[in-house]
Amino acid sequence: MLYRGVAGQWPAVRIDAPWPMLILGGLLVGYGTRLGSGCTSGHGVCGLARLSPRSLAAVATFMAFAMATVFLVRHGGLSQ
Amino acid sequence: MNASRIVAALVAGLLFGFGLALSGMMDPARVLGFLDVADAFDPTLAFVLTGAVAVSALGYGLRRGMTRPFLADRFEVPAGRRLDPKFLGGAALFGIGWGLAGLCPGPALAALVLGLPDVAIFVAAMLGGMLLHRLTAIRGSGVAHGATTP
Numbered sequence: 001m002l003y004r005g006v007a008g009q010w011p012a013v014r015i016d017a018p019w020p021m022l023i024l025g026g027l028l029v030g031y032g033t034r035l036g037s038g039c040t041s042g043h044g045v046c047g048l049a050r051l052s053p054r055s056l057a058a059v060a061t062f063m064a065f066a067m068a069t070v071f072l073v074r075h076g077g078l079s080q
Numbered sequence: 081m082n083a084s085r086i087v088a089a090l091v092a093g094l095l096f097g098f099g100l101a102l103s104g105m106m107d108p109a110r111v112l113g114f115l116d117v118a119d120a121f122d123p124t125l126a127f128v129l130t131g132a133v134a135v136s137a138l139g140y141g142l143r144r145g146m147t148r149p150f151l152a153d154r155f156e157v158p159a160g161r162r163l164d165p166k167f168l169g170g171a172a173l174f175g176i177g178w179g180l181a182g183l184c185p186g187p188a189l190a191a192l193v194l195g196l197p198d199v200a201i202f203v204a205a206m207l208g209g210m211l212l213h214r215l216t217a218i219r220g221s222g223v224a225h226g227a228t229t230p
Contacts (some may be wrong), residue, residue: 003101011101013191015198021180025200027197030209035169037160040184049136054163055152061168062175069179070115
């Protein structure tokens, strides 16, 4: 909302994924964040900033899996 | 929690949300472009992460010279050292979900204020996933997973 005040418009939020994919993605993100003790902000920003080795491992892991997932969805015919 | 702590939390949240909006992290199309290394690769978000880590590292550097925070009794830093299949499995599941939706917890919560049904669906599912973990963790090892930093 601060952004709206400064930029004069809402930030772009473009979502193409169909609802089943959003639901599955949300479930995995929620469960994975708990099991892996952190997310992009927790491990990616805070963990890397304080040179935590296991955060680095987590970032490498979720980046690799996220890239592989996007590849399969966009180029592997997994989309509808 | 006293008033100054609430104000500090509010300012930190405002700044974080503003940064997420400004950097494009709240836009799943942009995030998926960053993750799409094979085609239409948009590397700009790597600079967001690098910049955020650099600024955050400054903060952690400052902390070294301090015995305690201004507004709390002690620093709360994740103490977990465990690097096992569970931990990496969690990161892997998180990555798959992130790749499917293009949203992760921080930006998803920030985008909630826009009132888009898609974002609300995602956040509801995310909370469901966290609840599912809580339910399954009780009958599991029972070992605390350390501080969770969403």
